[in-house]
Amino acid sequence: MERNCFEIICRRFSFMFLLTLAGSFFNGCASSSKDYMDDQALSDDTFAMGSNRPPTAETLYAMANILAVQGRESVYEFMLKRIIDEHPRFLPAYCDLAELQMRQNRIDEAMETLSKGQGVSKEDPILINNSGMCWLLKGKVDRALTLFTQATALAPENARYRANMAVALGLLGRYEECLNLYQQVVSAWDAHYNVAILCERRKDLNRAAEEYRIGTELEPKGLLSPLFTRPSAQDWKHPSSR
Numbered sequence: 001m002e003r004n005c006f007e008i009i010c011r012r013f014s015f016m017f018l019l020t021l022a023g024s025f026f027n028g029c030a031s032s033s034k035d036y037m038d039d040q041a042l043s044d045d046t047f048a049m050g051s052n053r054p055p056t057a058e059t060l061y062a063m064a065n066i067l068a069v070q071g072r073e074s075v076y077e078f079m080l081k082r083i084i085d086e087h088p089r090f091l092p093a094y095c096d097l098a099e100l101q102m103r104q105n106r107i108d109e110a111m112e113t114l115s116k117g118q119g120v121s122k123e124d125p126i127l128i129n130n131s132g133m134c135w136l137l138k139g140k141v142d143r144a145l146t147l148f149t150q151a152t153a154l155a156p157e158n159a160r161y162r163a164n165m166a167v168a169l170g171l172l173g174r175y176e177e178c179l180n181l182y183q184q185v186v187s188a189w190d191a192h193y194n195v196a197i198l199c200e201r202r203k204d205l206n207r208a209a210e211e212y213r214i215g216t217e218l219e220p221k222g223l224l225s226p227l228f229t230r231p232s233a234q235d236w237k238h239p240s241s242r
Contacts, residue, residue, distance in 0.1 A: 057087035064096070073100065089120055091127070098130055107134055125154040129161050132168075141171045159185040170198030175207065189219035 064079035077100055083093040094117030101110035111134045117127045132147030145168035152161040162181050170178035175195055182191035192215035199208035 054086070057083055057090040057093070060087070061090070061092060064093075068096075073104075076100065084116070091117055091121055091124060094120075095126060095130065098134075102134070102137075107137055110134055123154055125151040125158065125161065128154070129164060132164060136164075136168065136171075141168050144168050145172065166194070167198065170195060171201065173202060173204070175199065175211075187218075189215040191215075192218065 060079055060083045064076055064083065067076040067079060077097065080093045080097040080100070083090055084097065087093070094113055098110040098113040098117075101107070101113060111131060114127050114131045114134065118124065118131070121127065128147050129151035132144040132151065135141075135147065136144040145165060148161055148164040148168055152158070152165055155161060163185050166178045166181035166185075169175075169181065175198075178198065179191055179195050182194050186194070192211045196208045196211035196215065199205070199211060
């Protein structure tokens with residue numbers, strides 16, 4: 001669904017999304033229910049001893065991030081939901097909860113989480129972009145493109161949203177529009193390589209071969225081969241969480 005939503009990924013934007021579409025990294029697993037309850041009690045007791053004031057969203061979020069690093073996903077999820085309940089305008093919690101749900105292949109739940117966030121901030125481009133990613137994973141490319149386009153209109157300086165638009169356009173077979181967008185955010189040769197990957201995805205092998213040929217001709221000699229980079233957790237973060 002930055003401590004921008006999606007570090008700038010400089011090469012082959014398309015491939016990272018195709019990896020996502022293949023479901024190659026949604027392998028998260030939850031902690032046991034006993035750990036969930038024990039950790040919940042621990043967090044509440046810690047705050048109760050520290051102050052008579054209720055914890056701020058930032059305090060809860062800092063603790064949630066510690067739990068995430070520790071791999072305690074059940075209580076991490078609980079903390080994020082607590083932040084949303086107690087501090088509904090704290091948008092980073094929606095992004096992080098949706099990212100967790102996506103990693104666990106709970107796409108419908110992630111979409112519901114992002115929808116709740118949009119109920120608080122209707123025109124937040126990060127929530128809109130991430131919703132587009134959910135639709136992309138569900139194979140609803142037209143709907144994903146609509147949302148990526150909305151996100152780009154709200155934050156035209158964000159190259160990632162335009163790259164996401166390019167992915168959707170390529171998957172729809174709109175290669176020239178896809179190439180034009182890629183050329184705005186990556187080098188000319190990488191743009192052609194990306195289009196080639198999307199052509200392969202659509203089994204348009206003749207067009208893929210032509211795009212690879214053009215990319216190879218344009219690529220400066222002596223460069224290392226492009227590296228494929230999976231999306232990182234940073235991709236789902238909200239800027240206000242920094």
